[in-house]
Amino acid sequence: MTPEVVLDIFREALWLIVTLVTLIVAPSLVVGLIVSIFQAATQINEQTLSFLPRLLVTLIVIIIAGPWMLTQLMEYTDMLITSIPDVIG
Template sequence: MTSQLVLTMGRDALTLLLMVSMPVLGSVMAVGLLVSIFQAVTQINEATLAFVPKLIAAMVVFAVIGPWMISTLVDYIRRTIESIPSIVG
């Protein structure tokens, strides 16, 4: 196993991590921004008003994009496990 192979596998893993996590993080960030703007305009400082919409947005994104996320992760894990014999031997 060469150092180049290890770096390539690490880069692929980080790329996959970013690709899978971005839909959830992006939607939660957008909802948080909208709620913050709403709270600033109306001067309502309620903690649950900031938390509950983010939680609902994350659940909706997981429900819609969850199957794609799981299949992408399973494909990556399968490719990694199948490449073990060629890496070792």
């Protein structure tokens, strides 16, 4: 196993992690920004008002994109397992 192979596997894993996390976190950040603007405009300072919409959006994104995310993880795992003979030698 060469360092290039290890770095390639690690790079692909990091890219998959960044993609999956961004898919979940980005909509939550957008909803949080919209709720914060609404709270600033109306001067309503209720903490649950900002938490609940973000939670709901995160859950909806996980429900909608969950099968795709699971497929990506399984494809990566399958690629790792099938490449073991090539990596070992």
